Amino acid sequence: MTPYPFTSLSDLSFEFTTDQGVVYKAYFISFGSVFSEFPEFSDSIYNFNLEVFHGDMYDQAMDQKIGETVVDIFRHFFAIRQNVIIYICDTSDNKHIVRKRKFDLWFWKYSDGSILKDDGLAVIEDTEIFNSLLVHKQNIFLDKIVSAFRTLNERAADK
Amino acid sequence: MENVKEQEKPMNSKGATIFKKMLDDQKAVRQHLRNGGKLTDLKDKYKFLDPLSIYIA
Numbered sequence: 001m002t003p004y005p006f007t008s009l010s011d012l013s014f015e016f017t018t019d020q021g022v023v024y025k026a027y028f029i030s031f032g033s034v035f036s037e038f039p040e041f042s043d044s045i046y047n048f049n050l051e052v053f054h055g056d057m058y059d060q061a062m063d064q065k066i067g068e069t070v071v072d073i074f075r076h077f078f079a080i081r082q083n084v085i086i087y088i089c090d091t092s093d094n095k096h097i098v099r100k101r102k103f104d105l106w107f108w109k110y111s112d113g114s115i116l117k118d119d120g121l122a123v124i125e126d127t128e129i130f131n132s133l134l135v136h137k138q139n140i141f142l143d144k145i146v147s148a149f150r151t152l153n154e155r156a157a158d159k
Numbered sequence: 160m161e162n163v164k165e166q167e168k169p170m171n172s173k174g175a176t177i178f179k180k181m182l183d184d185q186k187a188v189r190q191h192l193r194n195g196g197k198l199t200d201l202k203d204k205y206k207f208l209d210p211l212s213i214y215i216a
Binding site: 006009011012013014025027028029030031032034046047049051053076077079080086088090091092122123124125129131151152153154155156 | 170171172173174175177178179181182184185186188189192197198199202205206207208209210211213
């Protein structure tokens, strides 16, 4: 199996079209400001997102090439080894557990072993937010990045 | 003497507001795309990675 080719690198996104004609946009938003106390790596931290741009995503559940394509996008992203991804499972439709399972499956099935994945569970009021850190194992700030990420998920009394 | 039970406060994660902002940003961008907008329309509001920068670097 081969991933879908990126049909466009414009509009600040990786765009690809599935065999069923569904168009996906994968994009990264910088979250350097969140880690401003770590200027040595803050500018390299991005939040990854995947959105259906055209078509119905519910027809795509069995299309394994989508996962392979996402991991291929990660492969390109991590060509710059200091780049870091934080992925958050959207909770707005209560399908965050499904998203987590799918994301985990994609990673473990298609990853080449060069990326460290660290999973977190954040709590806001009564909502659980599954999140993951992806960082290249050869990133020179690996330990500091993992430590900073884990701190985000630690519990603290609301003040 | 009246017993006053301290109101229990939820134990939020330290990064709760950060994750909430990420989710809010995702939602806003998704809505923009569903309305036919482009990411470039939002480049003044969010700092997107330009995929081309990966290949130039």
